[in-house]
Amino acid sequence: MTDLVGVNLTTQHSSDSRLQEAYLTCRQLLLNERVEQGHWEGELSTSALSTATAVMALIQVQRAECSGVELNALPELISNGIRWLLSERNNDGGWGDTPKSLSNISTTMLVRAVLEITKNTDSLKSMIDESYLINTDQYIERIGGVKAVRERYGRDRTFSVPILMQAALGGMVDWREVNQLPFEMACLPANWYKWANLPVVSYALPALIAIGVLKHRKRPTWFLPWRFVRNFSEASSLKKLRKIQPTTGGFLEATPLTSFVTMSLVAAGHHESPVVKEAVRFLQDSVRPDGSWPIDTNLATWTTTLSLNALNDDLPEEAVEPIVKWLLDQQYQEVHPYTNADPGGWAWTDLSGGVPDADDTPGAILALSHLKVRVDSSTQNRIDSAIIAANVWLLSLQNRDGGWPTFCRGWGKLPFDRSSPDITAHVLRALMETQPGSKSQIARGFRFLDRQQRPDGAWLPLWFGNQFAKEDENPVYGTSRVLLAYAVEHEETNSSERKTRMQKGCEFLSSIQNENGGWGGAKDVISSVEETALAVDALIACKSDPEIIQRGVNWLVHQVELGKIAESSPIGFYFAKLWYYEKLYPLSFATSALRNALKLVR
Structure with missing residues (x-):
């Protein structure tokens, strides 16, 4: 194949033809994914975490016999969700976020809480064999249970508190383990939130309100003045929650967040809230034919x-x-x-x-x-x-x-x-x-x-990771995305400092390329279409080592020829440490890399 950055090497027509054919195939596969209106929607991975939260929410709604909800439809949704969860457990006794994910304490705790309620519910208990739960309980004990959940998220309570709340609803942990969230802060003007030093991130306001209200109902603070403030703030906070609920009923279009809000409101005695009715509608609309839920619509x-x-x-x-x-x-x-x-x-x-x-x-x-x-x-x-x-x-x-x-x-x-x-x-x-x-x-x-930039030349991203890399990091994604900006900046300014940093980033990517020519999220991590395509795109933009680029392109071309170019990997974070994969990531990333590679050999 012709050298991809213009050095005069011998042209191998057959290799260039393979690249062109691979690109055209990948391009057509991507175009085929458009919906009728002409744009792309993609498809997010189904999720054990989402399914566990949705089932728990619907169980709470069914028990409370919430008015305005199609109660007759709930038993089938609940039982189908439980069956799907039972079929998705990993060999170690735990559950991962997606069918391709390693087990983690968060999802396993959420599923275990659902199964605990299931075995104690007359209409559902026949679905659970007590012996089935032994391996899961052993996994939770081995990983560290409540302590492990807290350690996983550190100071950020955006996800640790909802997990422990669901575990408490399932009777697995005491309500004392669930931190009180300051739902009364939701009554402040929105532009004050950044000064309030909230223990959850900006997009988690619905959970802050609903879980905070539930915890206040279950174990109110002993400090009477603050208890009075929270009693006084509850109605206003719930009014704010209703105001920010979207027309689809789903907060952020996310099943976990919507489910946490739903189960919390119902358990707190607010089962007649219109928020619950609209949230259940969202959950009914977003369930998949196999009984599972994705993390987002x-x-x-x-x-x-x-x-x-x-x-x-x-x-x-x-x-x-x-x-x-x-x-x-x-x-x-x-x-x-x-x-x-x-x-x-x-x-x-x-x-x-x-x-x-x-x-x-x-x-x-x-x-x-x-x-x-x-x-x-x-x-x-x-x-x-x-x-x-x-x-x-x-x-x-x-x-x-x-x-x-x-x-x-x-x-x-x-x-x-x-x-x-x-x-x-x-x-x-x-x-x-x-x-x-x-x-x-x-x-x-x-x-x-x-x-x-790290001393090794890499940058770390926010919304992407790799479950096989150290601390779930993905320096390949982060470095690749940053290098695209440095390549443009260097082209315009010819800054020697930026050129040095750009070269160091390219050297990092080159140093962790796998023997097969592909890249994983970090050194010695199994190659994926997404990460290989990202790295190739960045190295081409930076006019980096042609041999490194060539090996990466060859790996992608081979995946097209094997029919594996559309195979997705769980590299995305939706919430903190909540894994997902997206059907269109490998196709879009690979199309970009192969198109840019083809432009350079023409």
Whole structure:
């Protein structure tokens, strides 16, 4: 095959033909995944964690005989969910978040709580054999139970408290183990939240309210003045919860978050709340035919922009107009009722439960910027206005450290609210392409990235990991995403410092390439389509070692020829340490890498 960065080596026509054929195959597979409206929705992995929370919520609703809910439909949903959970246990006695995931204490505790209620419910107990639970109990004891849950999340109570709450509902732990969440803080104006030092991240406000109210009902504080404040605040907090519930009924379109809210309200005696009725509707609508639930309804906006930016000029002409219109329609035009975000951003989904964020917004900016030359003048004007509003929104989100957080500027110190390298790099790429006049903000962003580079040359991402890597990290994803920004910046400024950092990042990726030519999330981790494609894309952009790139391209081409290019790996985090995989990740990432490789050999 021709050297991919232009050095004059012998051309091997058959190898180049293989690359072209692999790209065309991958491209067509990706185009085939479009829905009738012309965009992409993808498909998120089914989840034992989501299924366990949904089943627990529905059991609580059934027991309370909540009015306004189709109670006759619940027994089948519950029993089907339990059967699916029983079929998905790993050999070690635990459950992972997805069918491809290793066991973890969080999901196992959630499932075990459901099974505990199941065995003590007359209509369900025949489904559980007591001997079946022995291995699971041994797994929980071996890993560390409640202590292990707390240690897994540290100071961040966004997920540890809901897990322990469900365990308490299942009778597995005492309510004293469940931390009180300050639901009364929800009564403050939304723009005060960042000063309140909340123990949960910004997007977890519904859980803060519902679980906080339940804990207050179960074990109110002994400090009478504070107990009075919470008694007084309960009605106002629940009113706020109703106000921020989306029209689909699902908070963030997420099954776990919606389920935690539902079970908490019902257990706290608020089973007649309209929030419960709408949340149950969401759970009924989102269950899958096999009885399981995914973690979220879809990532339609995210998968669409990933696919568009992967295809670039190779998107068919007839597809351009409908996809541009659809994407423009997804931009928020009003202040968001949930996060109080200003207009201008995009969320990950086209559904009402989405929240504008600093990863999906630059993805949309880049896609629209590339498609602008292919639409009429009136649509070009719409694109210009949308990008201006989006850039204003992004610039207003920049933190004092120069980086960009996911949702809210300056909210707190917890991981999912801090600035992160992968999101910051994505924002910088969008700004450099469409807002080059923002030089000071761009410079601050790169200084943040400079400080975040590890001594080995890598950067760590926020929303992606690898279950086989040390501490579940994924430096391949983080480094690859950041290098794309450094490649653009170096092209424009020829900065020697950035060139050195870029080269160090490339050397890191090169040093951890597997013998077979692919990449996993870290050194000596099994190769995946997603991580190999990301690394290849970054190395091509940086004009790195042609032999390293060639080996990576060959691995991808071989996966296409084996029919394995669409095989997904659990590399995504949705909540803290909540794994998922997405059907379109391997196809979109591989299409981008193979397209860029093909451009260099033509």
